[in-house]
Each structure stands twice: as C-alpha cells, then as structure tokens.
Amino acid sequence: MTGTTRDGRPILLRLDAVVDGPLVPWGEVTARASGRLTVGGLADDVPVTGTIEIAPLTRRRIRYRLSSGDHRLDGWKSIDPRRPVRSMTTLPVTISSASGQIAAEGVLRFDLRRDLLPFLGGLRPGGDAGPDPLASRWRGRPGRLEVWYSTLSDPVSGAGVWIHHELVAPADGSPAYTHGWAAVFPADGPPVLGRFGPDPLRPGAHPFSAGEVTMGPATLTGRAGDLGWRLTRSGGGDVLYTFPAWAWRREILPAAQIVTAPAARFTGTVSYGGRRLDLDGAPGATARIYGHGNARTWGWLHADLGGGDVLEIVAAVSTRPGLNRLRPLPLLRLRVDGRDWPAGDPLLNAARFTARLGLPHWSVRGRVGDRRISVTVTLPPGQTLAVDYADPDGAPAVCHNSERASATVVVETRAGGRWRREREWRLDGTAHAEIGSRDAGAVRRSPP
Numbered sequence: 001m002t003g004t005t006r007d008g009r010p011i012l013l014r015l016d017a018v019v020d021g022p023l024v025p026w027g028e029v030t031a032r033a034s035g036r037l038t039v040g041g042l043a044d045d046v047p048v049t050g051t052i053e054i055a056p057l058t059r060r061r062i063r064y065r066l067s068s069g070d071h072r073l074d075g076w077k078s079i080d081p082r083r084p085v086r087s088m089t090t091l092p093v094t095i096s097s098a099s100g101q102i103a104a105e106g107v108l109r110f111d112l113r114r115d116l117l118p119f120l121g122g123l124r125p126g127g128d129a130g131p132d133p134l135a136s137r138w139r140g141r142p143g144r145l146e147v148w149y150s151t152l153s154d155p156v157s158g159a160g161v162w163i164h165h166e167l168v169a170p171a172d173g174s175p176a177y178t179h180g181w182a183a184v185f186p187a188d189g190p191p192v193l194g195r196f197g198p199d200p201l202r203p204g205a206h207p208f209s210a211g212e213v214t215m216g217p218a219t220l221t222g223r224a225g226d227l228g229w230r231l232t233r234s235g236g237g238d239v240l241y242t243f244p245a246w247a248w249r250r251e252i253l254p255a256a257q258i259v260t261a262p263a264a265r266f267t268g269t270v271s272y273g274g275r276r277l278d279l280d281g282a283p284g285a286t287a288r289i290y291g292h293g294n295a296r297t298w299g300w301l302h303a304d305l306g307g308g309d310v311l312e313i314v315a316a317v318s319t320r321p322g323l324n325r326l327r328p329l330p331l332l333r334l335r336v337d338g339r340d341w342p343a344g345d346p347l348l349n350a351a352r353f354t355a356r357l358g359l360p361h362w363s364v365r366g367r368v369g370d371r372r373i374s375v376t377v378t379l380p381p382g383q384t385l386a387v388d389y390a391d392p393d394g395a396p397a398v399c400h401n402s403e404r405a406s407a408t409v410v411v412e413t414r415a416g417g418r419w420r421r422e423r424e425w426r427l428d429g430t431a432h433a434e435i436g437s438r439d440a441g442a443v444r445r446s447p448p
C-alpha cells in the first residue's frame with residue numbers, strides 16, 4: 001500500500017501475512033504480519049512485524065498493529081457496506097515513537113488496478129504440497145531430460161565449483177542413461193573440467209546414481225576425471241520456484257526449473273589437479289530441471305546476496321515453432337528477508353522484463369508494481385567453460401558457464417512519484433551464471 005502523511009511525505013508499506021486456519025469473510029482471525037515500512041524523513045525501508053486482526057463482517061474492521069523497534073504503526077480499516085471497495089482499500093494510520101509520541105498520521109491505499117493481480121497471485125495455502133523436490137520425476141517416457149546441479153563459492157580461496165548430473169531418455173526410444181560433469185573455477189587459473197558416464201540407468205536409493213557418482217538428500221560424492229568430491233549440504237531455505245509451481249508439478253511446459261536449496265551451505269572436500277579445497281559452510285545452491293530438453297537459447301544466474309537473500313534468473317527462447325522467433329522470456333525471483341518478488345505467477349510477470357543475452361555480458365531489466373530491477377552479468381572469458389552435450393532429440397547444445405561470474409543488482413522503489421534506490425548488490429567473482437544454446441549462431445558477442 002502507498003500513501004502520504006498529512007504534511008505530504010510519502011508512505012510505502014509492504015506486508016506478508018500468514019493466517020493459521022481458514023480465512024472466511026464471516027470469521028475472525030489474527031494474521032501474523034511481516035514486511036517493510038518507508039515514511040519520508042522518518043523511516044527508510046525498515047523491517048516491521050506485528051498482527052492484522054481480520055473481522056470484516058462481525059466487527060466491520062481490519063486492524064493493523066506493526067512495530068519496527070523505533071516506531072509503531074496503528075491502522076484501522078472501517079468496513080462500510082455502502083462503500084465496500086473503498087473502505088477495504090483505504091487504511092488510515094498513525095505512526096508513533098516507541099515512547100508513544102505521535103510522529104506522523106496519514107492514509108494508505110491499495111491500488112486495485114495496479115496491485116490486485118499480484119496480490120491474488122500471492123495467495124497460497126500453507127506449506128508445499130508438492131512431492132520431494134529432489135526425487136526423480138522420470139516415469140519411462142522417451143524424449144525427456146532430468147537435471148540435478150549444485151554450485152558453490154569457496155569464501156577462502158575464491159574458487160567456484162559446479163557439479164552437474166543428468167538423466168537422458170533419448171527421443172528415439174533408446175535406453176535411458178546417466179552422465180554429467182564437474183568443474184572447478186580457481187581464482188588463480190583456468191577452469192578444470194571432468195566428465196563422468198554415460199552409464200546405463202540403474203535404480204537406487206539416491207535421487208541420482210551413476211558409477212562412482214551419487215547425490216543424496218544432503219550429500220554429493222563422486223569422481224569425474226581428475227576431479228573428486230565429497231560434500232554435505234545443509235540449510236537452503238524454502239524451495240524457490242523460478243518457474244510457476246504449477247508448471248513444475250504438472251509438467252505442462254516444455255521444461256521447468258526449481259531451486260530446491262537456494263541458500264545452501266556446503267562442507268567437505270573437492271580435489272582437482274593435485275590441489276584440494278577444504279570447504280566449511282561454503283555458500284551455494286542446488287537446483288533441478290525437468291522437461292524435453294534445452295531451450296534454443298538461454299541465460300541463467302544464481303546470485304547469493306548474503307543473509308539468506310538470493311536472486312535466480314532463467315531467461316530463454318523456446319525451440320517450439322513460432323515461439324523460437326520471440327525475444328528471450330526472463331523468469332526472475334528475488335528473495336529478500338524471506339519474501340519472494342515479484343509476487344504472483346512468474347510466467348505472467350515475465351512479460352514485464354526484458355533480457356539481452358550475449359557473451360561475456362548479459363542483462364535483465366523490468367518493473368512490477370512499484371518496484372523495478374536492473375541486473376547486469378559478466379562471465380569473465382578466462383574463467384568461463386564451454387561444455388558441449390546432446391539433448392534427448394540428439395541435437396547438440398553448448399553452455400558457457402562460469403562459477404566466478406560478476407553481477408550488479410539494483411532494486412528501486414517508486415514512492416511519492418519518484419524512484420528511490422532500495423537495494424544494491426555487487427558480486428565480484430561469486431555469481432554463478434551461464435549462457436547456452438542449441439544454435440551456434442544464436443549467442444552473440446556483446447560489446448564491453
């Protein structure tokens with residue numbers, strides 16, 4: 001909600017609310033609320049927590065009680081059955097100091113034209129009703145590709161690590177097989193790549209198993225050429241749906257990706273070329289892909305922004321006739337302070353972003369509601385690997401990957417008719433990024 005104080009200063013309030021039990025108009029419930037508050041000259045994007053008392057029919061009110069530590073916000077929507085829309089979208093507020101002295105009074109409003117669809121898209125039942133996100137989804141159908149991959153950055157040496165597992169079911173009905181690769185990106189030298197497989201598909205207790213390589217719910221072990229690894233994964237937070245949750249669960253789109261552990265920490269060892277990385281809580285992530293194969297052209301970014309905050313981007317051009325002539329469609333999820341932005345369906349929001357894919361630079365920009373974002377990614381040529389492989393239909397593909405990429409992320413908020421810089425992150429050698437294609441001429445060299 002946005003508005004102004006009595007003396008004209010802008011107010012911006014963003015909230016997530018959690019209701020325990022059913023939410024019905026004729027009931028009375030108290031929701032737990034958390035979010036951020038900006039009041040011009042008083043509070044600059046401070047975190048707030050509190051409650052929302054929801055009783056639109058029995059008491060004809062919705063009351064907000066929020067606290068930031070230094071300030072208190074008290075707001076009360078009085079529901080008028082003669083003006084239900086206006087009264088439900090207008091919130092008079094009083095902001096006071098911790099001692100109780102009134103610091104500002106004003107009115108906040110919910111813009112139905114701008115924010116109703118994102119609001120409705122953000123409604124969801126508690127918990128994740130989907131199956132185990134790491135479990136294999138393949139059920140014997142030909143022409144399918146399933147991927148498990150993990151990336152991490154070693155804060156001590158500056159090296160990046162990439163471990164990529166694939167299950168390929170060829171489109172011609174040939175037996176499915178497993179293969180993959182691992183790579184280390186040292187800070188003081190060129191990347192080192194090792195491959196494993198192909199191996200016949202074999203059932204096992206782990207989500208992925210191929211030769212010496214296994215991936216369990218919290219472990220990664222294996223060897224690929226001169227590379228070896230033995231890692232445990234901890235933490236990671238809730239699943240991050242880069243694609244819509246329905247696309248992952250129902251398998252309607254040609255492919256979908258999710259990040260099962262977006263803010264994971266890795267502990268263990270990685271050996272390569274006579275050297276060894278001893279990792280202790282190295283930041284990284286584990287993600288999944290399932291579908292018919294790779295896009296015609298794609299860009300990918302995983303950026304650990306610290307403190308559990310992450311940014312995930314997949315921008316792609318489909319191989320389907322007609323769709324392969326469109327511009328890249330960026331699916332973007334920014335998680336800050338436990339909240340995912342943009343709210344609503346990532347596929348619908350993708351139309352509000354634009355992507356320019358190329359090497360060594362690519363970018364994504366766009367706006368949803370009162371917030372806009374600008375992301376610039378650089379894959380350093382000396383620390384980027386070109387890895388070639390084949391899709392289930394036999395078409396060759398190549399990805400240009402760097403686990404020592406750089407990225408700049410700028411988020412701005414519109415309040416009071418002006419854009420204000422809300423957050424900015426600069427990652428130097430700790431972003432994980434990729435540009436890939438099934439068409440050798442589709443990836444262009446971008447200017448410096």
